[in-house]
Amino acid sequence: MRHLPLSLPLVSLATVLIITACTVVPDTGRKQFNPLSPGEEAQLGLTEFEKMKRDKPVSQNASFNAQVQRVGQRLAQVMPVPNAQWEFVVFEDPTPNAFALPGGKVGVHTGLFQISQNDAGLAAVIGHEVAHVVARHSGERMAQGALTAGVAAVAGEMIRQNSDMDTGGQIATGAALGGAALLHTQRFSRKQELEADQLGALYMARAGYDPRESIELWKRFANWRVQSGNTSNTPAFLSTHPVDEVRISELQNFMPRALAEYRG
Ligand SMILES: [Zn+2]
Numbered sequence: 001m002r003h004l005p006l007s008l009p010l011v012s013l014a015t016v017l018i019i020t021a022c023t024v025v026p027d028t029g030r031k032q033f034n035p036l037s038p039g040e041e042a043q044l045g046l047t048e049f050e051k052m053k054r055d056k057p058v059s060q061n062a063s064f065n066a067q068v069q070r071v072g073q074r075l076a077q078v079m080p081v082p083n084a085q086w087e088f089v090v091f092e093d094p095t096p097n098a099f100a101l102p103g104g105k106v107g108v109h110t111g112l113f114q115i116s117q118n119d120a121g122l123a124a125v126i127g128h129e130v131a132h133v134v135a136r137h138s139g140e141r142m143a144q145g146a147l148t149a150g151v152a153a154v155a156g157e158m159i160r161q162n163s164d165m166d167t168g169g170q171i172a173t174g175a176a177l178g179g180a181a182l183l184h185t186q187r188f189s190r191k192q193e194l195e196a197d198q199l200g201a202l203y204m205a206r207a208g209y210d211p212r213e214s215i216e217l218w219k220r221f222a223n224w225r226v227q228s229g230n231t232s233n234t235p236a237f238l239s240t241h242p243v244d245e246v247r248i249s250e251l252q253n254f255m256p257r258a259l260a261e262y263r264g
Contacts, residue, residue, distance in 0.1 A: 043103070074207045
């Protein structure tokens with residue numbers, strides 16, 4: 001990351017924002033710190049998604065698109081994303097991957113369908129990715145260094161003061177945050193991954209998908225990795241989502257709570 005010169009008033013501003021930016025994750029009740037407000041995060045997500053739609057080919061595959069709309073709309077009813085303007089887009093990309101951005105923007109790669117296989121499998125991936133947004137893990141990651149927090153707080157203040165800024169201004173603000181692309185390329189902590197698995201299973205259950213399918217999905221990912229056998233060319237999703245016994249057993253432990261909300 002580039003080091004921006006931080007003057008004293010800016011550091012004080014960051015301190016004020018740190019004090020006022022503590023929130024609670026819905027359903028898990030975990031307290032967290034976030035330098036940006038949900039509205040500011042949504043604005044960054046929207047800007048980044050527009051850029052991706054310009055840069056990346058959108059798939060015309062009718063069956064992939066129908067499945068993503070069907071599953072996405074059902075999940076959207078139960079996923080508490082602040083300021084959501086839901087949009088589900090299939091991108092032409094052979095790597096098995098998916099992402100969600102603040103503001104309710106979701107992208108699924110064509111390469112994911114070989115592993116998601118059915119509606120519940122797809123719901124598991126989308127639910128997991130959106131859970132990272134609901135729990136505001138990106139902002140939390142950004143906040144994990146004092147300098148980073150300061151930079152993010154300053155960027156947040158820039159957005160506040162320029163709420164009518166044009167797209168160019170928004171992108172500049174994103175760059176100040178170390179790149180809005182960080183929203184979908186960064187690695188989350190083990191704790192955040194676990195929280196996203198649990199929230200994703202709850203969303204599946206509430207949307208009428210059997211949450212146990214999330215365990216099957218992770219097993220398929222693990223098998224696919226063994227079969228593809230090319231560890232030096234690990235696709236983004238698996239490089240940021242280690243599949244191991246801990247992940248699967250933690251999810252199994254959580255199943256009773258998710259199943260209690262499942263009406264199949
Ligand atoms: Zn994740």
